[in-house]
Amino acid sequence: MEHLDTRDLLKLYEWMLLSRITEERMTDYHKHTPLPELPHAGIGQEAIAAGTVLDLRIDDQILPSLRTRGAFIFKGISSRTMMAGAFAKVTGAARGKNTSHHMGDPKVGVVAGSGVVAAHLPIAVGVALAAKLQKKDYVAVAYFGDGGSNRGDVHESMNMAAVMKLGVVFVCENNGYSISTPLDVHCAVRDIAVRAQGYGMPGVVVDGNDVLAVLAAAREAYARARAGEGPTLIECKTYRWLGHSERDPRDLRPAEEIAAWREKCPIKRLRDHLLSNGLADEATLDDIRAGVAAEVDDAIVFAEQSPLPPPEEAALHVYAEPRTDR
Amino acid sequence: MKITLREAVRQTLAEEMRRDSRVFVLGEDVAAYGGTLQVTAGLFDEFGPDRVFDTPLSEVVITGAAIGSAMMGMRPVLEIMFADFIPLAFDQILNNAAKMCYAYDGEMSVPMVLRAPFGGGMRSGMHHCQNLEAMFAHVPGIKVVMPTTPEDAKGLLLAAIRDPNPVIYLEHKMLYGARGEVPDGDHVTPIGKAAIRREGRDLTIVACGALVGKALQAAKELEKTGVEAEVVDLRTISPLDKDTILDSVIKTSRLLVAHEACKTGGIGAEIAAIVAEHAIDALDAPIERVAAPDCPVPFSASLEDAFLPQPAQIVAQAKRMLGRRFA
Ligand SMILES: Cc1ncc(C[n+]2csc(CCOP(=O)(O)OP(=O)(O)O)c2C)c(N)n1
Numbered sequence: 112m113e114h115l116d117t118r119d120l121l122k123l124y125e126w127m128l129l130s131r132i133t134e135e136r137m138t139d140y141h142k143h144t145p146l147p148e149l150p151h152a153g154i155g156q157e158a159i160a161a162g163t164v165l166d167l168r169i170d171d172q173i174l175p176s177l178r179t180r181g182a183f184i185f186k187g188i189s190s191r192t193m194m195a196g197a198f199a200k201v202t203g204a205a206r207g208k209n210t211s212h213h214m215g216d217p218k219v220g221v222v223a224g225s226g227v228v229a230a231h232l233p234i235a236v237g238v239a240l241a242a243k244l245q246k247k248d249y250v251a252v253a254y255f256g257d258g259g260s261n262r263g264d265v266h267e268s269m270n271m272a273a274v275m276k277l278g279v280v281f282v283c284e285n286n287g288y289s290i291s292t293p294l295d296v297h298c299a300v301r302d303i304a305v306r307a308q309g310y311g312m313p314g315v316v317v318d319g320n321d322v323l324a325v326l327a328a329a330r331e332a333y334a335r336a337r338a339g340e341g342p343t344l345i346e347c348k349t350y351r352w353l354g355h356s357e358r359d360p361r362d363l364r365p366a367e368e369i370a371a372w373r374e375k376c377p378i379k380r381l382r383d384h385l386l387s388n389g390l391a392d393e394a395t396l397d398d399i400r401a402g403v404a405a406e407v408d409d410a411i412v413f414a415e416q417s418p419l420p421p422p423e424e425a426a427l428h429v430y431a432e433p434r435t436d437r
Numbered sequence: 438m439k440i441t442l443r444e445a446v447r448q449t450l451a452e453e454m455r456r457d458s459r460v461f462v463l464g465e466d467v468a469a470y471g472g473t474l475q476v477t478a479g480l481f482d483e484f485g486p487d488r489v490f491d492t493p494l495s496e497v498v499i500t501g502a503a504i505g506s507a508m509m510g511m512r513p514v515l516e517i518m519f520a521d522f523i524p525l526a527f528d529q530i531l532n533n534a535a536k537m538c539y540a541y542d543g544e545m546s547v548p549m550v551l552r553a554p555f556g557g558g559m560r561s562g563m564h565h566c567q568n569l570e571a572m573f574a575h576v577p578g579i580k581v582v583m584p585t586t587p588e589d590a591k592g593l594l595l596a597a598i599r600d601p602n603p604v605i606y607l608e609h610k611m612l613y614g615a616r617g618e619v620p621d622g623d624h625v626t627p628i629g630k631a632a633i634r635r636e637g638r639d640l641t642i643v644a645c646g647a648l649v650g651k652a653l654q655a656a657k658e659l660e661k662t663g664v665e666a667e668v669v670d671l672r673t674i675s676p677l678d679k680d681t682i683l684d685s686v687i688k689t690s691r692l693l694v695a696h697e698a699c700k701t702g703g704i705g706a707e708i709a710a711i712v713a714e715h716a717i718d719a720l721d722a723p724i725e726r727v728a729a730p731d732c733p734v735p736f737s738a739s740l741e742d743a744f745l746p747q748p749a750q751i752v753a754q755a756k757r758m759l760g761r762r763f764a
C-alpha cells in the first residue's frame with residue numbers, strides 16, 4: 112500500500128498489542144477483584160480500531176462502540192485515563208461520573224458514546240454536518256456492531272449522511288453476534304454492507320482481522336469524506352474471542368467456532384507479515400510487547416492508587432457554564 | 438417455600454403461558470440465553486421458538502410489534518433489556534399504545550405488557566440505572582406497576598397480562614434477589630392498589646421500588662426513638678391509589694414521600710399534590726420528599742452512593758418533620 116512505511120506497520124502492531132494487553136489485564140483483574148466497569152472485551156477485533164485510526168488527524172472525530180476499546184487510546188486518550196475509568200476513579204472518565212467505555216475527550220477528537228447501542232450514529236451525522244458548515248474537512252468515524260446495525264437510528268443516520276454528502280465513515284464491527292443472538296437470527300442478509308446501496312453510498316466488506324485491509328478501506332473512505340463526496344459504510348468481518356461481557360450467564364457459541372477464529376488472530380497475522388517480509392525481527396517485536404506491557408502495568412498501578420471521586424461531586428456539571436472556547 | 442422476585446416473574450410467565458396460549462414472550466436475548474438478567478431463563482425450553490423468541494436489537498419495532506399483535510388478539514410480554522431504553526420506543530408507547538383505545542372510542546384495546554429492569558445500585562452508569570416511572574405515569578392510557586416483593590411480582594404480572602390496557606411492568610434490579618413466599622394458583626394483585634407494609638400513627642412514608650425496603654429500615658430506626666412510621670408501598674405508579682395514601686395521611690397527619698428517581702417532576706410531586714388537594718387540613722407539618730438529586734446516575738460507587746437516597750436521609754427528614762417531639 113502506498114505511504115505505508117515500516118514505522119506505520121510497527122505502530123499498528125504496537126497499537127493492537129496495547130489494546131489486547133489492556134483488555135486481557137482488565138478481564139484477568141476482574142476475575143479476582145471485580146472492576147467497577149464490567150469488561151466487555153473486544154479481544155480479537157483489534158485490527159478494526161488500529162486500521163481505522165492510523166490515518167486520522169487530531170481534529171478528526173471518532174465515535175467508538177462498546178467494542179472499540181483500542182480506538183480511544185490510539186486517538187490519544189492515555190492508558191492511565193482509560194484504566195482509571197475502568198476502576199471508576201477520580202482520574203478516569205469525567206472524574207468518575209462516566210464509564211471509560213463511553214467517555215469523550217474534545218482535546219483528542221473522541222466524542223462520548225452512549226450505553227444505548229448505536230445511539231451515537233446520529234451524533235456522528237451532526238459532527239460531520241458541523242464540518243460541512245464550518246467548511247472544514249475533518250471526518251466523523253462511527254463504530255457500531257452487527258446487532259446495533261438493526262436500529263432505526265442507523266437507518267436515519269445513513270440516509271441523512273448520504274443525501275447531504277456528509278463526511279461520516281460508518282464502521283460496522285460485524286462479529287456475528289448481538290450478545291447471544293447470531294447474525295442469521297437478527298438479520299436476513301449476510302453482509303451489512305449491502306445496505307449501503309439503499310442509501311446511495313459505497314459499502315465495502317473487508318476482512319476485519321486484516322489490519323492492512325481495514326486501513327486501505329478507511330483510507331479510501333476518508334479521502335471521499337474529506338473531498339465532500341459523502342459517507343462510506345465499511346463492514347469489517349470479525350469475531351470476539353470472549354463472551355459479550357464478563358458477566359455472561361452462558362456462551363452459546365460453538366467451541367469450534369471460537370477456536371477457529373482464535374486462529375485468525377489479527378496481531379499474529381501482522382507479526383507474521385513483518386517477520387516473513389524481513390520488516391522487523393523477533394527482538395524488535397518482543398521489545399514492543401515489553402514496552403506495551405509496561406505501559407499497561409503502569410496504568411493499573413495508577414488506577415489502583417487513584418482516589419475515588421469525592422461524593423459531593425455527584426450532582427456537579429449537570430448544566431454547562433457559559434464559555435468562550437466552544 | 439420462599440423464592441426470589443426473579444423466580445416469581447419467571448414462574449408466573451410460565452404459568453400464564455400454560456393457561457393462555459395467546460401469551461408469548463419477545464425481546465433481545467430472551468430465548469435460549471434467558472435474558473441478560475436471566476428473568477426468562479428456561480421459558481424457551483418449555484415453550485419453544487414460537488412463543489419465546491429473540492428479536493433484532495430494535496426497540497422501536499419490537500414495541501410496535503407487541504402493540505400490533507396485541508391489537509390482533511395476542512398477549513405479548515415484551516422485555517426491554519433495560520428501562521433506560523424504553524425512551525427509544527416511547528413514541529410507540531405514547532402515541533400508539535396509549536391512544537389506541539381512545540382513537541377507537543373504546544372499541545380497541547392493547548393488552549400488552551412491557552417488562553423492564555430499572556434502577557440504580559449496580560454501578561452501571563447513566564444509561565442503565567435510571568428511574569423513569571414518572572415519565573411513563575404522565576401518559577394517560579398506560580398503566581405502570583412496580584412490584585417490590587415476589588408475591589406482588591406474581592400478582593401484578595398476572596394482573597398486567599390480563600389487563601386490556603398496555604402495562605409497563607418495572608423490575609428494580611436490586612430487588613431481583615429479594616425472597617418471599619408466593620401464593621400458589623391464581624393470585625392477582627389488583628393494579629391501582631397500594632399496600633401498607635407497616636402500620637404507624639406518627640407519619641406516613643409513601644415509597645416505591647427500592648425505597649420501600651429503605652423506608653422500612655428507616656422506620657425501624659425511628660421506632661427506637663418512639664416514632665411509629667407507616668410505610669405505604671405504592672406498587673402501582675399509575676393509576677395512583679389515592680384512597681390508601683389519603684387515608685394514611687389523614688391518620689398520621691404527616692407525609693414523607695421517598696423515591697429513587699430525581700426529585701423534580703418525580704412521582705413524589707404528584708403524591709404531594711394529591712395530598713395538598715384533598716387533605717391539606719389534616720397535615721401537621723409540611724410535606725417532605727426524599728429523592729435523588731437532579732442529575733444523571735453517576736458511575737463511580739462513591740458518587741452513586743451519594744446519589745441514591747439512603748435510609749439515614751429518611752430518618753433525618755422524618756425527625757425534622759416531627760421536630761417538636763425531639764426538641
Ligand atoms: C438500544 C439498546 N438495546 C439493547 C442494549 C443492550 N445491549 C448492549 S450491547 C448489545 C449487543 C450489541 O451487539 P452488537 O451491536 O453486534 O455489538 P457487539 O457487542 O457484538 O460488539 C445489547 C443488546 C443496549 N445497550 N442498547
Ligand SMILES: [Mg+2]
Binds near residue numbers: 288
Ligand atoms: Mg456483534
